Amino acid sequence: xxxxxxxxxxxxxxxxxxxxxxxxxxxxxxxxxxxxxxxxxxxxxxxxxxxxxxxxxxxxxxxxxxxxxxxxxxxxxxxxxxxxxxxxxxxxxxxxxxxxxxxxxxxxxxxxxxxxxxxxxxxxxxxxxxxxxxxxxxxxxxxxxxxxxxxxxxxxxxxxxxxxxxxxxxxxxxxxxxxxxxxxxxxxxxxxxxxxxxxxxxxxxxxxxxxxxxxxxxxxxxxxxxxxxxxxxxxxxxxxxxxxxxxxxxxxxx
Numbered sequence: 001x002x003x004x005x006x007x008x009x010x011x012x013x014x015x016x017x018x019x020x021x022x023x024x025x026x027x028x029x030x031x032x033x034x035x036x037x038x039x040x041x042x043x044x045x046x047x048x049x050x051x052x053x054x055x056x057x058x059x060x061x062x063x064x065x066x067x068x069x070x071x072x073x074x075x076x077x078x079x080x081x082x083x084x085x086x087x088x089x090x091x092x093x094x095x096x097x098x099x100x101x102x103x104x105x106x107x108x109x110x111x112x113x114x115x116x117x118x119x120x121x122x123x124x125x126x127x128x129x130x131x132x133x134x135x136x137x138x139x140x141x142x143x144x145x146x147x148x149x150x151x152x153x154x155x156x157x158x159x160x161x162x163x164x165x166x167x168x169x170x171x172x173x174x175x176x177x178x179x180x181x182x183x184x185x186x187x188x189x190x191x192x193x194x195x196x197x198x199x200x201x202x203x204x205x206x207x208x209x210x211x212x213x214x215x216x217x218x219x220x221x222x223x224x225x226x227x228x229x230x231x232x233x234x235x236x237x238x239x240x241x242x243x244x245x246x247x248x249x250x251x252x253x254x
Contacts, residue, residue, distance in 0.1 A: 074125035074140070082122055088240055089119065095236050096123040100130045103172070107202040109233040113209050113216070117242025120208040124174050127206065131172060139167060140174040143187060150190065160190075168197050174206040179219055192224050199227040 079097055084090050092112070099110055110127075112120040128138040153160045167173050178191065198205050205228065209216055213235070217225050 074121060075129065077122045077125040077129060079123075079126050079130075082119060082126065083243060086240055088238070092119070092123060092236050092238060095234055096127055099234065100127045103127075103131055103136070103204075106231045107199070107204045108231040109199075109204045109206060109228045111207045111209065111216070111228060111233070111235045112238060113212065113235065114238025114240075115210060115242065118238035118240055119243060120238050121176055124176065124206050124208050128172065128174055136172065137170040138172045138174070139170045140176060141167075142176040143178055143180055143191075146175070146190065147187060150186070164190075164194060164197070167194055168201065168203065170203075172204055172206060173198060174208070176208050178207050178209040179211040179215065188219055188221075191220060195220070195224050195227060199230060204231075204233075 079093060079100075082089070082093055082096075084093055095110075099108070102108075110124075112124055114120055125140060128140050131138050149163055150160045153163060173194070175191065175194075195205050207216075207228070211219065
């Protein structure tokens with residue numbers, strides 16, 4: 001009985017191979033046994049699944065980038081595209097790379113401070129872009145856009161608490177151009193709320209600013225600035241001339 005069953009399985013396998021050979025116009029198939037055919041099918045399924053996963057990952061990454069608020073100007077920013085012409089830029093690049101590489105091991109924040117056009121936002125966006133490729137949720141928002149969104153909440157008779165909740169849920173929040181709205185009390189109040197809550201939940205915040213230490217301390221207050229130092233948060237000075245006169249449409253890919 002057992003032998004008859006085994007013979008039946010062999011017959012089915014032989015019939016399958018004969019059919020494949022017939023459909024191939026008499027040519028010899030790339031596999032000669034049922035086991036070879038099964039192995040080939042398994043490889044094809046794995047390759048197909050890998051292709052689908054790669055495509056899905058690409059779509060997911062693109063969606064994360066769109067939701068991050070990182071604009072077209074900064075979506076192509078990487079560490080490799082950061083131009084280094086002096087020791088200060090080399091040090092800034094090293095700090096940014098180390099921060100991205102070590103992200104997730106703690107909740108250290110960063111502050112990139114210096115005059116306009118020195119690459120602060122480029123390196124901050126490079127950090128964000130790298131983390132997004134590793135499935136981290138990153139939001140980069142300018143202070144002017146943040147205040148605009150708050151005003152939109154008020155115009156719709158909504159509280160800004162929902163907006164703050166969103167900003168506090170992401171893995172990394174990057175606040176760009178802090179101090180540009182200096183003199184407006186609501187900037188300082190809003191930033192205090194956001195940074196205080198994120199640090200209380202052990203979540204890091206990145207800041208780019210044109211202010212020096214004294215100016216940022218006056219804006220945020222010593223208590224908030226002290227929170228940004230938690231877990232060995234870093235302050236990097238960008239003390240060189242603006243690079244923006246060298247930026248043209250040729251620097252970007254559509």
